[in-house]
Amino acid sequence: MSTTLTYQEPELIALLKQQDETGFRYLYDNYSAALNGIILQIIPDQEQASDVLQEVFVNIWRRIDSYDSSKGRLFTWMLNIARNAAIDMTRSKAFQNSQKNRELDNDVHTKPDGSLSIQVDNIGLSKMIGQLKEEHRVLIDLAYLKGYTHEEIAGMLGIPLGTVKTRIRAALLQLRKTLT
Template sequence: MILFTLLATIGKITHGNSDDEIELMKRIQARDEEAIEELYNLYNKLLFGMVISIVKKREEAEDVLQEIFVKIWNKADQFKPDRGNVYSWIVTLARNTAIDRIRSKGYKTQQKQSVSIHQPLFSLEGDKHDPMETTIFSDRAELVQKALDKIPEKQSKVIKIAYYRGMTQREISDHLDIPLGTVKTRTRQGMIKLKRILEEHISTDG
């Protein structure tokens, strides 16, 4: 997945490989219903902001959010702490679920239409979000946006298209009318630069 490395790196900023979160996942794997509620309280605002950035509609986002936590409950055994942190696993699952939703609703036929790729990478909607959660979320969004602004536009463009429209590299190639190899190269180079920028930020703040 194009953004997996980026999301994993971002995760270190506020979540990392938290022992508490790993313990929550172990409890969910043991079918502890209180644990899934705790995980929901920890992640629902963050995931809602990401999902609504993809599906665009609040009702859809709320429905997808519920589906995500059902999947977490049902697929908890697939999480392996030695293969990645909880944040990365959940965000990847959430993004895939949101992309599946817009494709299932017929959005795939609209992918070649012009849509803005200059909107914030994540967004929070509504007035019920905790101020501290909103601050943390906004800081992460701002960091990613600044990182994207620091890499060449051609590289950031393919990454944004992949994120917002859920396109494969082949679809991006067709959409931009450029060779598939060029898409892969721009994506790889862009992700390397993004990862370096984010890791530099993390090490500086740490």
């Protein structure tokens, strides 16, 4: 009879900060699929997404001491690391070149307008995002699901950068209330 260990978040964080391999293995086993899903929304190629996921876990291992539980949950912190790593990958010259050289048949996740078809339902966020005001929903979609910077969003929508930042912050606070 095998016993499956479960950790409460504070216990897991303590293990990770002690560089405990069991804690890190638990973290990988329980969170890698969710983080991979986030990465795949930004980078639809499984091989490249796997490379980014590996980089994400190395970063988590190295930077766990910078995690501050007063600023949010561990998963949110890891999600931001994964999202940022995926966005960094898409902005790299190597990724840009690989996108120019790929076959059209591999482009099954791209809509005719060139945007990625993102399936937010896969991670259970569509219902929560759907509860946001339209102006907030659009900004969350552009910033967190499509990877645009605040500056790019301001330019695309023709609204001031400060307004974009304020609305995104308000949307994130509303999502946080929904999640807790």
